Amino acid sequence: MTAPFAPPALPGYEHLYSGKVRDLYAPLDEAGAQRTDRLLLVASDRISAYDHVLDPPIPDKGAVLTQLSLWWFDQLADLAPHHVVSTDVPEAVAGRAVLVERLDMLPVECVARGYLTGGGLAEYRAKGEVSGVPLPAGLVDGSRLEEPVFTPSTKAPMGEHDEPISYDGVVAEIGPALAEQVRDLTVRILLRGNEIAAERGILLADTKVEFGLRGLDLAKGEDAGEAIRSRGASCEVVLADEVLTPDSSRFWPAEEWEPGRPQPSFDKQFVRDWLTSPESGWSKDSGVAPPSLPAEVVQATRARYVEAYERLTGTPFA
Numbered sequence: 001m002t003a004p005f006a007p008p009a010l011p012g013y014e015h016l017y018s019g020k021v022r023d024l025y026a027p028l029d030e031a032g033a034q035r036t037d038r039l040l041l042v043a044s045d046r047i048s049a050y051d052h053v054l055d056p057p058i059p060d061k062g063a064v065l066t067q068l069s070l071w072w073f074d075q076l077a078d079l080a081p082h083h084v085v086s087t088d089v090p091e092a093v094a095g096r097a098v099l100v101e102r103l104d105m106l107p108v109e110c111v112a113r114g115y116l117t118g119g120g121l122a123e124y125r126a127k128g129e130v131s132g133v134p135l136p137a138g139l140v141d142g143s144r145l146e147e148p149v150f151t152p153s154t155k156a157p158m159g160e161h162d163e164p165i166s167y168d169g170v171v172a173e174i175g176p177a178l179a180e181q182v183r184d185l186t187v188r189i190l191l192r193g194n195e196i197a198a199e200r201g202i203l204l205a206d207t208k209v210e211f212g213l214r215g216l217d218l219a220k221g222e223d224a225g226e227a228i229r230s231r232g233a234s235c236e237v238v239l240a241d242e243v244l245t246p247d248s249s250r251f252w253p254a255e256e257w258e259p260g261r262p263q264p265s266f267d268k269q270f271v272r273d274w275l276t277s278p279e280s281g282w283s284k285d286s287g288v289a290p291p292s293l294p295a296e297v298v299q300a301t302r303a304r305y306v307e308a309y310e311r312l313t314g315t316p317f318a
């Protein structure tokens with residue numbers, strides 16, 4: 001039975017929203033009103049697979065992925081400014097929360113794919129292209145692409161799946177200048193990520209990043225989409241959300257890469273193998289919640305998150 005995980009109440013903060021594995025809060029000012037310039041992003045220990053939030057949480061997962069994302073923001077600082085303000089956060093979420101600058105977020109999930117798998121592979125098999133970009137014939141599951149392809153999607157409402165959109169769809173949403181800027185930045189972030197990760201035995205097959213604007217200065221009641229299209233090009237594009245984590249990217253162990261079959265996940269393979277084994281008594285097509293993970297799967301998965309962090313950063317996870 002998957003227990004619903006209530007996000008912690010944080011004195012001085014108002015809970016705004018919870019995704020599958022993360023929670024969003026607004027800091028309150030002295031009068032108890034929401035500050036409009038800051039947000040608190042909290043990474044939980046929740047893990048999801050096959051569209052279910054699993055039980056139990058993975059100890060330290062939130063902290064490992066938060067610290068990894070902070071490290072990546074530093075590695076990528078020459079490519080794009082980021083939204084991180086401080087890691088001075090409430091004790092209850094110490095190490096797994098970040099105070100960030102509240103930005104006007106672009107309504108685009110910016111995905112770049114360096115390797116073909118998942119939804120991109122399905123589109124390629126149907127159309128010979130992905131997100132409007134023609135690809136060579138003969139590619140298979142796990143094929144490395146000559147250069148990363150930008151495959152954006154819309155931000156779906158809570159609980160729904162993002163919808164792939166074409167590059168022209170992005171242009172229509174945010175204008176040509178911003179569309180080109182976020183496409184180029186997304187591809188460069190994945191290339192830089194793989195330059196660093198490949199040396200450490202990890203392949204980043206794809207990644208999703210989000211950008212916000214600094215300096216849009218929306219007037220009260222002004223339509224954000226219209227403002228972005230009309231004056232977004234003169235704003236600063238800021239890298240937001242999380243970056244190059246196993247929750248925002250496909251992490252593959254480099255030494256096991258073998259095009260032509262589904263690649264093992266660096267972090268989620270133990271969970272997937274157990275959930276799809278007869279031992280779990282569960283079927284991913286059953287429509288029912290998965291059973292609780294055994295302790296050994298939880299611990300092995302925790303160890304993989306810690307290993308990814310320590311390999312990439314060269315620092316022991318405290």
Ligand SMILES: N#Cc1c(N)ncnc1-c1cnn(Cc2cccc(F)c2)c1
Binds near residue numbers: 240
């Ligand atoms: N990052 C960021 C950000 C920003 N810097 N400014 C304004 N809005 C956002 C923002 C809004 N939603 N999300 C997604 C999200 C993240 C974390 C937890 C969640 F539940 C949901 C990001």
